[in-house]
Amino acid sequence: xxxxxxxxxxxxxxxxxxxxxxxxxxxxxxxxxxxxxxxxxxxxxxxxxxxxxxxxxxxxxxxxxxxxxxxxxxxxxxxxxxxxxxxxxxxxxxxxxxxxxxxxxxxxxxxxxxxxxxxxxxxxxxxxxxxxxxxxxxxxxxxxxxxxxxxxxxxxxxxxxxxxxxxxxxxxxx
Amino acid sequence: xxxxxxxxxxxxxxxxxxxxxxxxxxxxxxxxxxxxxxxxxxxxxxxxxxxxxxxxxxxxxxxxxxxxxxxxxxxxxxxxxxxxxxxxxxxxxxxxxxxx
Numbered sequence: 001x002x003x004x005x006x007x008x009x010x011x012x013x014x015x016x017x018x019x020x021x022x023x024x025x026x027x028x029x030x031x032x033x034x035x036x037x038x039x040x041x042x043x044x045x046x047x048x049x050x051x052x053x054x055x056x057x058x059x060x061x062x063x064x065x066x067x068x069x070x071x072x073x074x075x076x077x078x079x080x081x082x083x084x085x086x087x088x089x090x091x092x093x094x095x096x097x098x099x100x101x102x103x104x105x106x107x108x109x110x111x112x113x114x115x116x117x118x119x120x121x122x123x124x125x126x127x128x129x130x131x132x133x134x135x136x137x138x139x140x141x142x143x144x145x146x147x148x149x150x151x152x153x154x155x156x157x158x159x160x161x162x163x164x165x166x167x168x169x170x171x172x173x174x
Numbered sequence: 175x176x177x178x179x180x181x182x183x184x185x186x187x188x189x190x191x192x193x194x195x196x197x198x199x200x201x202x203x204x205x206x207x208x209x210x211x212x213x214x215x216x217x218x219x220x221x222x223x224x225x226x227x228x229x230x231x232x233x234x235x236x237x238x239x240x241x242x243x244x245x246x247x248x249x250x251x252x253x254x255x256x257x258x259x260x261x262x263x264x265x266x267x268x269x270x271x272x273x274x
Binding site for chain 2: 003004007011014015018019021022027030031034037038041044045047048049050052053056057060061064065068069072073075076078081082083086098102105106109110113114115116117118119122123125129130133134137138141145148149151152153155156157158159160162
């Protein structure tokens with residue numbers, strides 16, 4: 001019972017944050033609602049017993065990645081985004097269609113995903129077991145991931161670096 | 175006791191919000207945040223399935239998804255900075271030429 005109540009409360013916070021991300025016009029507001037989504041997702045992970053995943057979610061996602069986002073938003077001084085009126089066809093056909101599709105998916109999930117009910121802390125993911133799996137069964141993906149991160153660092157530095165000498169004027173004006 | 179379908183529905187809602195944001199937003203940074211939202215929704219279903227089958231592989235894959243998302247964010251934000259330096263705009267509608 002407690003599990004269900006906690007799940008529903010944090011699921012509601014999560015969905016509210018996600019909808020707020022769509023509604024807000026200013027990127028900073030969107031970024032902060034994304035932090036809310038990630039923090040409440042970390043609680044959902046905790047309810048499933050994935051303690052280490054929850055900790056990493058808070059540290060890496062809500063911490064590092066979102067700080068990067070907020071930093072870039074402030075660096076570029078992003079303002080409110082321009083909006084136009086949505087088309088009438090999208091409102092008349094798209095919204096009921098999307099609702100029908102969503103209800104269909106939800107119905108299929110409830111009817112056909114089996115009657116497994118997950119208890120509180122169903123599968124404890126302790127750091128010890130996670131680390132053991134990561135360095136035995138998943139050693140090759142782990143190493144490949146490290147190469148990916150190295151390439152990403154080099155690419156980010158190369159892309160964001162300011163060109164040292166200003167490009168020579170080419171004389172092609174408008 | 176929470177049925178696994180509840181977790182999957184929450185994951186689906188988050189993914190759908192990400193897709194909608196990707197389609198309707200004009201600010202390139204917000205579009206990036208929508209992609210992060212989609213990845214988070216997928217992560218939740220990974221953890222839920224890991225709990226259903228009683229195997230930790232799902233949780234390991236969440237870490238790989240997180241690493242890929244972090245790398246994607248670093249490179250993407252660098253590209254955004256480079257685009258902003260040449261175009262002086264963050265509106266994707268105005269970034270419609272490959273070469274200035």
